[in-house]
Amino acid sequence: MTQLVDAPGGPRNAPPASSPEAPRHRVRADIQGLRAIAVASVVVYHFWPSLLPGGFTGVDVFFVVSGFLITGQILRDVDRHRPLRFAARFWAARVRRIMPAALLVLGFVLVASWFIVPASQWPEIGRHVLASALSIENWVLAGDAVDYGAEGAAPSPVQHFWSLSVEEQFYLVWPVLLLLATLFARRFGPIGRLGRRGVVGIVMGLVLVASLSFSFIFTNVDPGAAYFVTPTRMWQLAAGGLVALIAVRGIRFAPWVGVALIGVGFFVLNVDMPYPGIAAMIPTVGACLVLLGGPDGRFSFDRAVSARPIQHLGDISYSVYLWHWPLLIIVPIALGHELSILEAFGLLAIILVVSEASYRFIEQPFRRGWLLRTSPRSLALGTVAVLIIVAGAVRFDASGQARIEAAAAEFEQTIASADECFGAAALDNTCGDPFAPVDEAAALAGNNDLPIASRKPRCSDDTGPFSEVICHYGDPNGARTVLLWGNSHASAWSDAIDAAGKRLKWNVIVASRSGCPATLGTPPPNEIRKTSQEEQKGCAERNEWVVSTLAPKVDLVVMSDLRAGYADGARSVDGFVEAITRVREAGATVVWLGDVPLTDGITTRRDGPDCLELNGQCSNPVSKALVARSVTDEVAGRVPDLLTIDPTDRFCDDERCYSAVGGVSVYFDGLHLSGTYSRTLGPWLARELKACAQGASSCPAL
CATH class of the missing domain: 3.40.50.1110 (SGNH hydrolase)
Structure with a gap:
């Protein structure tokens, strides 16, 4: 459900992803399989929630995988570059990988909403697009969850950006924490038997325990807001990071146990339960177990998900996630009715086509092309692009407010001249x-x-x-x-x-x-x-x-x-x-x-x-x-x-x-x-x- 970098592992029997000697720009079949499972569960849940009541937990799987991959990358790069260069390279890579497709979707939502969505929804859509562009959509939704007046509002076509916001906030904090832990270990040397990786592991463990504890408590106190806020989710990303740190792979039956846990979550968990809290341990532990497995044997999970369609769905999972929700919200408005079964399957086909095009012509070219090749250029152009979307969202909001105010003034005149046929009369x-x-x-x-x-x-x-x-x-x-x-x-x-x-x-x-x-x-x-x-x-x-x-x-x-x-x-x-x-x-x-x-x-x-x-x-x-x-x-x-x-x-x-x-x-x-x-x-x-x-x-x- 969220943006994930490609796995840095090499061929199927290469060293672990977090190992410095692992070749880059290759993918692990199990990770692509997890991506495919996660995005498919989210899409099915959004189209037919009764078929997969816990399909929303695909988000949790994405969080774990993202934490695993990002931590592996940090552990490789933190020793190769000076601190400032490391930070610039890391965040520039995030800009190249995440922003082009995400900002394209936000721009599409603004344009499509202008022509299709009722003007009364424009202010809310503008507000959510603005929050999504600034990577704070999860906090806006958390505020709406406790704002009784916001509960009757129509669903935002960009509310799925909440998980991207969680990850973007994680990307701001996580490399800094690991960099500081590394510098501390370099400065003071081993602490007892703890080397650099031990110090880094302690930092990760403290984050995991603190976030998990907060998640348990806050989910019981305020389940609506707890679902979205970053502190209740960081433990899932940290869990993936710890798996990357220990660099263990090859536990033969772990992936199948993990897949079983994830599958159980799809059918046992539902939105009426307080979440994330303790219930989120089911998909989180399941995803961690899959990552601990390996390509050993003809019945391995890697081999089971190595079919090209599954792997390709994993490739385009980010685009599928980005595009499916806005289209699911906007298309029924354009049609003027809820989707029939045939229309729903037709829309699914359109989503796959659009996602394929987004992957081929937006994600990949911007990620590897010359335009964003250097870190300063990536950061500068990324900032400009965000500001353009922010300006568009603010203008969209203002246009909606102006139309509503004009309509209210006209309606006031109607009220002033009301007769015995006005309203309930x-x-x-x-x-x-x-x-x-x-x-x-x-x-x-x-x-x-x-x-x-x-x-x-x-x-x-x-x-x-x-x-x-x-x-x-x-x-x-x-x-x-x-x-x-x-x-x-x-x-x-x-x-x-x-x-x-x-x-x-x-x-x-x-x-x-x-x-x-x-x-x-x-x-x-x-x-x-x-x-x-x-x-x-x-x-x-x-x-x-x-x-x-x-x-x-x-x-x-x-x-x-x-x-x-x-x-x-x-x-x-x-x-x-x-x-x-x-x-x-x-x-x-x-x-x-x-x-x-x-x-x-x-x-x-x-x-x-x-x-x-x-x-x-x-x-x-x-x-x-x-x-x-x-x-x-x-x-x-x-x-x-x-x-x-x-x-x-x-x-x-x-x-x-x-x-x-x-x-x-x-x-x-x-x-x-x-x-x-x-x-x-x-x-x-x-x-x-x-x-x-x-x-x-x-x-x-x-």
Whole structure:
């Protein structure tokens, strides 16, 4: 999955790759086989994740092989050149090998996105291309993983550059560490029985132990960010480096044991597990064992993977990795639909052709050609090329922002002249088709159309430690007080309940918290979003505070959440039932507000405004959009007299649920109500809440 240099080993029975006398510019069949296995697993996983749930661990295999090869090269060259010349030659080699193809892909993404991808995605794509060009994409993705507001965003066509970023950061640190260890050994001589290689080995071992320990701890604390950050991954590269250092090869059965471990990881591991952590030892140890093997015997791993197609896939693995993800993201957008089976295989063929061309006409010529022959020239031209992509990414981001701002200004004029057919009002009046397609301005404006509780300064509670952040809306002098309680979906209803409160002359409190459903006990795991231990703790404390402190002060508590996707349905229902019971004991009436429809499946969300920009209108079958009804039914079965409000007819007809109603984008992302549409729901919600406040006999029930 990541960029790897060619193995420096000679013929199949040559000395180990790390040996100084090993001939250069030859490859080992086992390493090319590992490359082929790794890139094939990643591609299959991205195309058909259910076929190979642990295929993403091909990245781990690449990390080990990369650490092995880079360390072998460093150990050969560090004694041949003075420190500054060694560093310049090393980093210049990385420029020649990595940058040409990588920067070409980044440039392609910018150009293709300009013509194909919705303008609403341009700022995000520009941000990620910029981060990829600067080799910090892994840190950007780690930040997004803990940023609740970034979770509904469409996948970036360059997010696979995170692994390249990890390696580039490794390449900055690793040669310096090994150079310093070598200079230390030269200066002070042997330490006891330790020679130079012993000192270098100790440094490698310390890095491995420190990184591995951090990976274990941080993966349990924050699995989303842990997957991407460099400190949780360096031990895998260091493990490959230690294999290169010990220079042992020829353990006959080690490769097959290693391949078995890697294969087990492909089928046993999955994205729902905390990763990397201890689970990453399976592919990492497996890859190390393969590298410890040798070409001995007719049944050796080397011979098994020596077939030309496998070896050639290893040759072009870098290009395959670079090209497969952007094409997989951009082509379905260009087609206007998800890939069929035949289209997926056709795209695979295109990826192989493009990768072959990239390998032959970009990778190889730039790597060996005259243009980047000297170290100063390589470093200078590499810097210029990066700056060109950086400038393009910044311009692309700015262009997207300008189009979104222009659309927002145009849409504001539409809002100012709104009539009885605008937004949700179109469902109650004679307005023609309320689900008619919207114009581009309405679609683009939807992306930044946040509900009031989520705008800056943000008053809806964010993820993290417990806090008492709440919002006050409606009529502050109202005779009754209503509390809206739940996760970010409750926050998205803030405009509606604010408008309803003003209409009913009720005081409104919104106690919403991102990623924190209105349930008691430890929040159950959800397929849509992983939560860290810190978030779970903060959520539990927050909800206990809401029930014990806020609920006794209000007349009505409206519970609103994203309730789809709970992996442990029984535990989620138990938590909701307990919350309802506790609120009633506090003296308040409970109203259960049904879920907003999904734009697609539970784990395949579709961004509403982006889809509208491409198609004018988008819809989802009721059977997929309203899967959370099962949770409502179970809770209602446990609490027979539960007052409920079903919002289905505000989004759906009998067959489908829509992303635009009355000329307004229903969502601002893939799950949450836009501020404008939420606000137009105010009169309807006021009617429903008034009926609920008058008693169960007149409150609509599901």
